[in-house]
Amino acid sequence: xxxxxxxxxxxxxxxxxxxxxxxxxxxxxxxxxxxxxxxxxxxxxxxxxxxxxxxxxxxxxxxxxxxxxxxxxxxxxxxxxxxxxxxxxxxxxxxxxxxxxxxxxxxxxxxxxxxxxxxxxxxxxxxxxxxxxxxxxxxxxxxxxxxxxxxxxxxxxxxxxxxxxxxxxxxxxxxxxxxxxxxxxxxxxxxxxxxxxxxxxxxxxxxxxxxxxxxxxxxxxxxxxxxxxxxxxxxxxxxxxxxxxxxxxxxxxxxxxxxxxxxxxxxxxxxxxxxxxxxxxxxxxxxxxxxxxxxxxxxxxxxxxxxxxxxxxxxxxxxxxxxxxxxxxxxxxxxxxxxxxxxxxxxxxxxxxxxxxxxxxxxx
Numbered sequence: 001x002x003x004x005x006x007x008x009x010x011x012x013x014x015x016x017x018x019x020x021x022x023x024x025x026x027x028x029x030x031x032x033x034x035x036x037x038x039x040x041x042x043x044x045x046x047x048x049x050x051x052x053x054x055x056x057x058x059x060x061x062x063x064x065x066x067x068x069x070x071x072x073x074x075x076x077x078x079x080x081x082x083x084x085x086x087x088x089x090x091x092x093x094x095x096x097x098x099x100x101x102x103x104x105x106x107x108x109x110x111x112x113x114x115x116x117x118x119x120x121x122x123x124x125x126x127x128x129x130x131x132x133x134x135x136x137x138x139x140x141x142x143x144x145x146x147x148x149x150x151x152x153x154x155x156x157x158x159x160x161x162x163x164x165x166x167x168x169x170x171x172x173x174x175x176x177x178x179x180x181x182x183x184x185x186x187x188x189x190x191x192x193x194x195x196x197x198x199x200x201x202x203x204x205x206x207x208x209x210x211x212x213x214x215x216x217x218x219x220x221x222x223x224x225x226x227x228x229x230x231x232x233x234x235x236x237x238x239x240x241x242x243x244x245x246x247x248x249x250x251x252x253x254x255x256x257x258x259x260x261x262x263x264x265x266x267x268x269x270x271x272x273x274x275x276x277x278x279x280x281x282x283x284x285x286x287x288x289x290x291x292x293x294x295x296x297x298x299x300x301x302x303x304x305x306x307x308x309x310x311x312x313x314x315x316x317x318x319x320x321x322x323x324x325x326x327x328x329x330x331x332x333x334x335x336x337x338x339x340x341x342x343x344x345x346x347x348x349x350x351x352x353x354x355x356x357x358x359x360x361x362x363x364x
Contacts, residue, residue: 003038004038004039004040005038005039005040005085005086005355005356005359006039006040006042006082006083006084006085006086007031007034007039007040007041007042007084007085007086007087007088007355008042008044008078008079008082008084008086008087008088008099009027009031009041009042009043009044009087009088009090010044010071010075010078010087010088010089010090010097010099011023011024011027011043011044011045011090011092011093012045012046012068012071012092012093012095013045013046013048013092013093014027014028014043014045014051014057014062014064015027015028015057016051016057016062017045017046017047017048017051018048018050019048019228021196022278022279023090023092023112024092025278026173026278027043027090028057028058028060029173029174029176029344029347029348030344030347030348030351031043031058031060032058032059032060033344033345033348034348034351034352034355035059035060036348037348037349037352037356038352038356039352039355040061041059041060041061042060042061042062042063042082042084043060043061043062043063044063044064044065044071044078044082045062045063045064045065045071046064046065046066046067046068046070046071047064047065047066051064052064063078068093068095071097072095072097075097075098075099075102076101076102079099079102079103080102084103084105085105085359086105086106086107086108086355086358086359087099087103087105087106087107087108088107088108088109088110089107089108089109089110089142089145090110091109091110091111091112092110092112094115094119094131094134094135095131095134096109096134096138096141096142098141100142100145105362106145106146106358106359106361106362107142107145108145108146108147108148108354108355108358109138109142109145109146109147109148110147110148110149111138111147111148111149111154111157111158111275112149112150112154112275113154113157113273113274113275113297114135114154114157114160114273115131115132115135116131116132116135116136117200117272117273117296118200118272118273119131119132135161136161138158138161138162138163139161139162139163142163145167146167146168146169146354146358147163147167147168147169148169148170148171148351148354149168149169149170149171149275150170150171150172150173150275150276151170151172151275151276151297151300151301152170152300153275153296153297153300154170154275154276154297155168155170169354171347171350171351171354172276172342172347173276173278173281173342173344173347174342174343174344174345174346174347174348175281175282175285175339175342175343175344176344177285177340177343179254179255179258180258180261180262180282180283180285180286181258181262181285181286182262182286182287182332182336183259183262183263183286183287184263185263185264185265185287185328185332186221186263186264186265188217188219188220188221189213189217189219189220189221189265189266189321189325189328190220190221190222190223190263190264190265190266191206191209191210191213191220191221191222191223191264191265191266191267191268192222192223192224192225192260192261192264192266192267192268192283192288193206193222193223193224193225193267193268193269194224194225194226194257194260194261194267194279195226195268195269195270195271195277195279195280196226196228196271197226197227197228197229197230197231197234198228198229198230199229199230200271200272200273201230201270201271201272202270202271202272202293203224203226203230203234203270204230204233204234204237205268205270205293205314206222206224206234206268206270207222207234207237207238207241207246208314208317209222209268209270209291209314209317209321210222210241210243210245210246211241212314212317212318212321213317213318213321214243214245215318216318216321216322216325217325219245220245221245221246221247222245222246222247223247223249223260223264224238224246224247224248224249225249225250225251225252225257225260226249226250226251227250227251231250234248235248258282258286261282261283261286261288262286262287262288264283264286264288265288265324265325265328266288266289266290266291266321266324266325267279267280267283267288267289267290267291267308268290268291268292269290269291269292269293269298270292270293270295271292271293271295271298272295272296273295273296273297273298274295274296274297274298274301275297276297276301277292277297277298277301277302280292280298280301280302280307280308281301281307281339281342283307283335284305284307284308284335284336284338284339285336285339285340285342286336287332287333287335287336288332288335289307289308289309289324289331289332289334289335290302290307290308290309290335291308291309291310291311291317291320291321291324292308292309292310292311293310293311293312293313293314294310294311294312298310305338305339306334306335306338307335307338307339308324308331308335309323309324
């Protein structure tokens with residue numbers, strides 16, 4: 001095995017992209033730490049028009065193409081330039097790079113969640129159907145690759161696609177506990193929504209939750225963080241409600257995000273499905289429990305790790321809200337304790353072990 005293992009990571013975005021989300025955050029957290037374990041990482045991404053063609057960020061070399069199509073078209077060129085010992089194809093946006101055609105080096109697939117559950121309404125129908133059809137062909141597109149995913153529900157999805165159990169490895173994500181940490185809560189109950197401004201995340205339900213919450217405590221406030229396709233609709237709904245206790249923040253810095261989350265009493269999550277749900281974990285690390293609508297992947301994570309309460313419908317929101325705010329100190333301490341087991345250091349260590357093992361197996 002070489003002194004420095006050359007790792008090439010394909011994804012459509014990187015952490016500096018204007019539409020970067022949880023997937024891009026996990027990439028930089030893992031990749032930047034792999035350097036400690038003998039890796040030299042090159043991330044192949046796409047520019048949003050404001051980023052440089054090449055740069056090094058947190059010990060990760062980032063190379064960017066002008067469009068998703070250009071990145072896919074130049075896979076062979078990218079592989080030749082990077083001369084990797086191993087490749088990661090990140091399925092954050094569902095479309096494979098089929099890099100195995102251009103290399104005999106091992107290819108590992110990072111599978112976040114089943115896009116078929118969430119893609120409807122995000123893309124025009126023909127594109128959505130195309131993504132679904134591609135996803136169903138992962139078994140033949142990656143006939144020998146190892147798959148890494150973050151939770152048992154996602155592993156179950158992979159098995160439903162025909163991927164054999166022995167090729168699937170679960171590595172849970174981490175939390176930056178230096179950023180997401182406990183602090184003093186607001187005087188009156190406050191809620192935060194920051195799980196995404198897309199239809200499948202159902203951000204409008206945060207306003208419905210607010211209406212339920214103020215019947216329990218009229219001083220309750222709601223902070224909505226993020227930007228995306230659903231932002232205008234949510235802003236209009238907030239304007240129509242006319243409450244002075246709802247605050248629309250748009251995209252914020254990491255420090256401001258962590259400050260709002262740690263001071264909040266509750267985090268809200270209404271996603272249709274999640275691979276893991278980073279906002280749930282980051283909230284817990286901040287001593288903030290989550291109330292979430294029962295959904296695939298979401299309920300599994302919250303209930304398995306005791307990170308809050310799941311409800312079957314919005315009629316259950318009021319009682320769940322009352323239960324948590326009546327003893328916020330107890331709930332905050334409990335979820336914080338649960339979240340402390342998740343660190344990016346441990347996550348990256350597991351990734352390093354698996355990647356090195358893949359290279360060793362490939363050389364046998």
